[in-house]
Amino acid sequence: MLEIKNFSKFYGEKKVVDNLSISVQSGDIYGFIGANGAGKTTTIKAVVGIHDFEGGSITVGGHSIKSQPVICKKMMAYIPDNPDLYEHLTGFQYINFIADLFEVSNEIRKERIQKYSDLFEMTKYLSGLISSYSHGMKQRTAIISALVHDPKLFILDEPFVGLDPKAAFCLKSIMHECVSNGGAVFFSTHVLEVAEKLCNKIAIIKSGKLIASGNIGDVKGDKSLEAFFMEVEDNERIVDTY
Amino acid sequence: MKELWILIRVQIYNFFPINEIRYSKNSKSSGSITSFGIAVLFVFSFIYNIMTAKTLVQVGQQELIPAYMSAVSSFAILFLTIFYSNGILFGSRDMEALLSLPVKNSDIISSKFMFMYLLNFFIGLMFMLPGGIVWVGSESLGSEEIILFFLSIFFVPLIPMCIAACMGIIIVVASSFFKRKNIVALIFSFAMIVAIGYIAVKAMGNENNIGITLAKQITGLYPISKLFMQYYNFPMYIGEGFFIFLSTAVFYIFIKIVSVKYRLLNTLAKRTPGYVDNKETYNRKSLFVALYKKELGRFLNSYMEMLNAGFGVILLCVFSIFLLFNPVEQIGGYMGIENINEYFSNLSPLFIAAMLTISCPAASAISLEGKNIWILQSSPAKVKTILNSKIALNLTLHMIGYIISVFVFILKLDMNFIQILNLIIVPICYSLFITVTGVALNKKYPNYNCKSEMIVVKQSMPVILSGLIGMVALIIPIFLYLVLKLMITYALQATSIVLTIVTIVVYRKVSHSKYIFSIL
Numbered sequence: 001m002l003e004i005k006n007f008s009k010f011y012g013e014k015k016v017v018d019n020l021s022i023s024v025q026s027g028d029i030y031g032f033i034g035a036n037g038a039g040k041t042t043t044i045k046a047v048v049g050i051h052d053f054e055g056g057s058i059t060v061g062g063h064s065i066k067s068q069p070v071i072c073k074k075m076m077a078y079i080p081d082n083p084d085l086y087e088h089l090t091g092f093q094y095i096n097f098i099a100d101l102f103e104v105s106n107e108i109r110k111e112r113i114q115k116y117s118d119l120f121e122m123t124k125y126l127s128g129l130i131s132s133y134s135h136g137m138k139q140r141t142a143i144i145s146a147l148v149h150d151p152k153l154f155i156l157d158e159p160f161v162g163l164d165p166k167a168a169f170c171l172k173s174i175m176h177e178c179v180s181n182g183g184a185v186f187f188s189t190h191v192l193e194v195a196e197k198l199c200n201k202i203a204i205i206k207s208g209k210l211i212a213s214g215n216i217g218d219v220k221g222d223k224s225l226e227a228f229f230m231e232v233e234d235n236e237r238i239v240d241t242y
Numbered sequence: 243m244k245e246l247w248i249l250i251r252v253q254i255y256n257f258f259p260i261n262e263i264r265y266s267k268n269s270k271s272s273g274s275i276t277s278f279g280i281a282v283l284f285v286f287s288f289i290y291n292i293m294t295a296k297t298l299v300q301v302g303q304q305e306l307i308p309a310y311m312s313a314v315s316s317f318a319i320l321f322l323t324i325f326y327s328n329g330i331l332f333g334s335r336d337m338e339a340l341l342s343l344p345v346k347n348s349d350i351i352s353s354k355f356m357f358m359y360l361l362n363f364f365i366g367l368m369f370m371l372p373g374g375i376v377w378v379g380s381e382s383l384g385s386e387e388i389i390l391f392f393l394s395i396f397f398v399p400l401i402p403m404c405i406a407a408c409m410g411i412i413i414v415v416a417s418s419f420f421k422r423k424n425i426v427a428l429i430f431s432f433a434m435i436v437a438i439g440y441i442a443v444k445a446m447g448n449e450n451n452i453g454i455t456l457a458k459q460i461t462g463l464y465p466i467s468k469l470f471m472q473y474y475n476f477p478m479y480i481g482e483g484f485f486i487f488l489s490t491a492v493f494y495i496f497i498k499i500v501s502v503k504y505r506l507l508n509t510l511a512k513r514t515p516g517y518v519d520n521k522e523t524y525n526r527k528s529l530f531v532a533l534y535k536k537e538l539g540r541f542l543n544s545y546m547e548m549l550n551a552g553f554g555v556i557l558l559c560v561f562s563i564f565l566l567f568n569p570v571e572q573i574g575g576y577m578g579i580e581n582i583n584e585y586f587s588n589l590s591p592l593f594i595a596a597m598l599t600i601s602c603p604a605a606s607a608i609s610l611e612g613k614n615i616w617i618l619q620s621s622p623a624k625v626k627t628i629l630n631s632k633i634a635l636n637l638t639l640h641m642i643g644y645i646i647s648v649f650v651f652i653l654k655l656d657m658n659f660i661q662i663l664n665l666i667i668v669p670i671c672y673s674l675f676i677t678v679t680g681v682a683l684n685k686k687y688p689n690y691n692c693k694s695e696m697i698v699v700k701q702s703m704p705v706i707l708s709g710l711i712g713m714v715a716l717i718i719p720i721f722l723y724l725v726l727k728l729m730i731t732y733a734l735q736a737t738s739i740v741l742t743i744v745t746i747v748v749y750r751k752v753s754h755s756k757y758i759f760s761i762l
Contacts, residue, residue, distance in 0.1 A: 086540070113524070
């Protein structure tokens with residue numbers, strides 16, 4: 001589904017991600033873990049076609065994000081860590097706008113908007129301006145807009161920040177639903193407990209370098225994910241269980 | 243006082259690209275180029291004002307220089323501050339953060355005013371300093387007059403700032419009660435500008451004696467400038483001294499009054515309109531239409547952008563309507579131009595082009611996406627389609643001014659076939675050129691992190707550069723006509739052909755990129 005091969009990214013002369021390779025397959029809920037500034041968001045932004053990059057390749061469903069960005073983006077949905085949405089639009093107008101960009105038909109968009117706005121308890125707020133929304137409401141609006149085109153690959157950057165417990169539960173259910181339908185989820189997180197419970201695979205990045213990756217059980221062994229994370233943060237040994 | 247200075251310093255660092263220049267290793271960084279653009283504008287203006295002052299000396303009216311410069315600079319400050327005040331004084335994005343800090347409200351307010359004063363001081367300086375230099379060199383003056391004149395440069399911005407801020411307050415308060423507060427604010431702003439212009443024109447009059455005409459025009463424009471005039475039995479330095487006193491007093495009283503209600507005014511400016519759209523339509527739109535509608539919505543919701551980027555088109559419409567209801571000869575009389583029909587018939591394409599050129603929202607359209615840029619960057623839309631939607635909005639705006647003005651000019655002017663052809667084609671070429679250049683420059687030098695929309699719209703590098711490029715494009719046919727003695731109709735046609743070729747090349751280059759902020 002998603003293949004990141006030898007990905008490297010520079011900001012000026014500084015190499016912020018160095019030779020990173022990750023493979024996300026259908027059915028995976030893949031957690032991407034690292035400290036602040038490790039290179040998680042940079043990698044994610046390159047995957048979704050926001051950032052250009054200097055080294056390696058990124059393919060989605062076999063298509064290169066560099067040479068066929070539109071095909072790749074149609075398969076994906078991206079939700080950033082801080083969803084800045086168009087404040088002058090109403091939530092409903094925004095979701096419709098995203099549906100237009102993804103060329104979703106009238107019937108399907110109607111059904112999905114109603115379904116997910118009910119699920120995330122946003123139905124009565126969607127007619128109001130986004131500028132009047134709280135952070136959590138913006139996050140939920142971004143999630144609904146991401147679901148409106150039924151993506152095969154979910155890319156989420158810190159998705160649980162700002163969500164209330166019920167919305168977080170709904171999002172986790174949707175992640176499971178996505179992978180059970182043959183899709184995949186790739187998300188970054190700081191919350192190790194969530195990653196441990198939710199993911200079947202994880203990758204740990206430190207200072208732009210991949211430290212560990214693979215099936216979660218194989219990567220962390222008998223330890224808790226937190227204990228393992230602290231250990232690799234301190235030791236920097238590379239663990240690849242593939 | 244220490245806090246005040248810290249607050250002012252932060253605003254200066256936030257407003258001007260000081261850190262960018264200081265820490266950027268790249269000499270072609272956007273900060274350096276912006277500074278260069280501002281410096282060029284400053285130098286142009288300085289030279290222009292020296293030439294204006296010298297013209298007054300040539301016609302024997304050198305004693306009017308101080309009044310003229312103070313009036314023109316005050317008027318310029320007044321206009322610019324109306325545009326600025328709602329972005330800096332009220333509703334600025336840093337206000338919530340500042341109000342949470344352990345500093346006095348009065349320090350925050352003073353810092354905002356002082357910062358605005360600083361900007362306006364430089365505008366005043368551009369007029370007063372060159373005018374003063376020429377004035378001192380052309381007359382035998384007492385030392386008190388000279389010292390007080392140069393001292394008054396520091397006080398010139400105060401009264402126009404207060405007047406403009408009062409207008410800003412009226413706009414903020416009045417528009418806050420409406421659902422579409424930005425559009426209402428825009429209408430209020432232009433109504434006020436038109437009212438000021440009307441009063442000034444009415445007060446100017448039209449006399450045969452050039453000295454009396456000038457004096458009337460100056461004092462009509464800005465009555466306080468009378469204090470800078472020479473009177474037989476009233477020494478000029480007393481007038482200058484009174485001007486300084488009056489400016490300080492007005493400013494002090496204004497600050498005291500506003501600081502009482504500043505928090506309320508700021509809340510009104512930042513108030514989210516209770517807009518609710520209950521229409522639930524699920525009609526699918528094409529990619530381009532969806533993007534274009536989004537662009538249009540953003541433009542109509544940005545008071546700052548509509549006011550600044552739409553300025554040329556609005557002026558063009560106002561002028562066209564004025565021309566429609568007044569005889570051409572009468573307008574020639576106002577402007578002091580004989581053979582006005584011939585003049586207009588040849589130069590109207592360039593006039594329309596100039597007005598369209600100064601209206602270029604495309605030059606800030608990408609930067610104005612700000613933190614929302616991720617939506618377009620991650621959407622399955624080609625860069626070309628995204629840019630086309632921004633170009634289309636710019637062209638829509640131009641089209642309004644273009645259609646009205648071309649219709650009125652054809653109706654009112656006596657033109658031959660070639661002149662009509664030029665009138666139709668030349669503005670289109672300029673419109674396409676400036677739009678594509680603006681969007682290309684913004685794509686190359688975007689600024690998504692700017693805290694103030696006003697800085698992006700007025701002072702970002704793409705806006706300044708496209709303004710300079712537009713000016714050069716407008717000067718070229720004049721140069722061909724005046725220096726190379728080419729007929730103006732041919733000069734306009736030749737320039738239009740060159741601009742069209744440049745437009746095509748730039749568009750092809752810019753629309754082929756895969757990333758929205760990649761290098762051209």
